[in-house]
Amino acid sequence: MTNPLLEEWDTPFELAPFDTISDDDFEPALDDALTEHRMDIDAITNCDAAPTFGNTIEALEEAGSQLDRVLGVFFTVAGADSNPVREALQRKFSPLLAAHYSEISSNKALFARVAEVWKNRDSFDLTPEQARVLMLTHRGFVRSGAALDGAEDARMKEIKGRLAVLGTQFTQNLLADERSWFMKLEEADLEGLPEFVIDAARNAGAEKDAGGPVITLSRSLIVPFLQFSPRRDLREKAFLAWQARGANDGETDNRAIAAETLALREERAKLLGYKNFAAFKLETEMAKTPEAVRQLLMDVWEPAKAQAEADGAVLTEMMHADGVNGDLAPWDWRYYAEKQRMAEHDLDEAALKPYFQLDRMIDAAFSCATRLFALEFAPLDVPLYHPDCRAWEVTRDGKHVAVFIGDYFARGSKRSGAWCSAMRAQAKFPTEQSPIVINVCNFAKGVPALLSYDDARTLFHEFGHALHQMLSNVTYESVSGTSVARDFVELPSQLYEHWLDVPEVLGEFATHAKTGEPMPKEMLEKVLGAANFGMGFATVEYVASALVDLEFHDGNAPSDPMTKQAQVLADLGMPGAITMRHATPQFAHVFSGDGYSSGYYSYMWSEVMDADAFEAFEDAGGAFDPEKAQALETHILSKGGSQDAAELYKAFRGRLPGVEALLKGRGLIAA
Structure with missing residues (x-):
């Protein structure tokens, strides 16, 4: 029998054929992919030729492509649509993968080749990106323990393997607590709750088969319940359960x-x-x-x-x-x-929420990307891993740029929070490949789905990460997209949140779910005026x-x-x-x-930069200033990790920022 994870994907844009992949395919596919990756590493390690950038560093970049593909699919579904089988596989795969990568990073002969290339780097006529990739590769080996020997080397492998197991268990424990707890509401308990909270509670109750409305530990449901329920006893019960996740004994x-x-x-x-x-x-x-x-x-x-x-x-x-x-x-x-x-x-949040329809906020995020970067988004009809998911082809000037997938609704099989990941990252080596990017959120379902203002900010935030992946324009995958310093990675995402607050964006896309009318000017002014409330x-x-x-x-x-x-x-x-x-x-x-x-801390470190960066737009021609948009793409979004983060920011802004713009932006000091 064939395994769809190991076959060539003759699908639109080489998307994973989710409609033919079963949970039974993952373990044999991983076994094959690990074997192939080991063969790739052996070929590099045992190469008779003297170490060069091409036969060592580029060869490492190319190695393990099948493994990347298998894991890209598995971790997508394990995080966003888990089930007992996938959870068991995650627990099994974590130590296997930790051991596999530890075996590579502690391979003395392989490290010797990398160190030789590093030592002779000035003789190879490398491009700036190649020099950066070499430095990161060498540094990665050293920080992984490649220079350790004997008992220390063995202990490092044990530690990595154990940490992988613990991290998986921590995530699954949290998911189990979030999935198992809910608080059933009687009709009298709904008093004082706005309609959108009641609708979300009824939808959650239907998913739990609870026979009535419930409050779950999904942030998009519990937070509005805490905001609006006049029942202090129920607020306390819900809050304490929310705080107790991961600390319930057992x-x-x-x-x-x-x-x-x-x-x-x-x-x-x-x-x-x-x-x-x-x-x-x-x-x-x-x-x-x-x-x-x-x-x-x-x-x-x-x-x-x-x-x-x-x-x-x-x-x-x-x-x-x-x-x-x-x-x-x-x-x-x-x-x-x-x-x-x-x-x-x-x-009034209840009066405000109908103006933040999920579909209109998606349109708003897309529209800003069109105005800033000339990107266009067309819906795709392709098999995906869950019926809630939807996909778009991203183009510019008629040329394919990326595939974007959105998975927006909370469900028991999805871990909490919101995130962006790439099933495939942009690269030009060894062949040209375009990115496949996913945004995953946990918004409450409804017809239509309505967001809070904070939810809408989350949507823009994650789409900012997606733009970092989509607009990447580097040669090597290891420095593509969001492969940057952790305290730099949040800059594009937090910066993109600012466009939600642009009056003309809300004026166009914040339209009422029932009437279709735009948000009244007076309400719009109140929304923007209250931006720093709390x-x-x-x-x-x-x-x-x-x-x-x-x-x-x-x-x-x-x-x-x-x-x-x-x-x-x-x-x-x-x-x-x-x-x-x-x-x-x-x-x-x-x-x-x-x-x-x-x-x-990195969210705040990045916020120091994002407040300063948006100020640059405002000081120029406004939020959609074309020169600043081009500079943002040229110096930050397209560069990934191919240059030092501080140098990238200085190339965009001319200097590094201070904390003042952040404090002013948060209303914590006078503007």
């Missing part, structure tokens, strides 16, 4: 996993000669050091905390006026903040998470992360009615893999 508890993960990361860093994991991790980022990260976060923390405390005092007075005594609790904040927003800005709360919950992440890794690994978390928050003077955006047992950014470990 098989899905993530606290011991977090502790072991931190200990192994510290050991890994020390094997490589670093003081701690933060020093190791940040060496390759724009920030470079834990001290630089801490300085940025504390520069923002103090004005944010002051704003949050002032807001909290107002909300407490409102709560007391309602006859509720005592301190403002975390399950009260959003409810009274919504009342405050109504009072101060006369902005920014003290949002900044405090984010910065607290980023500082806890940093302190976990910048010193001795804590044996009890929950005690360390409490200590960090106490030292900061964390307001009692605000919690971390991601408490440790559910902090998937940090514990589902190494991606954002010691790096959750």
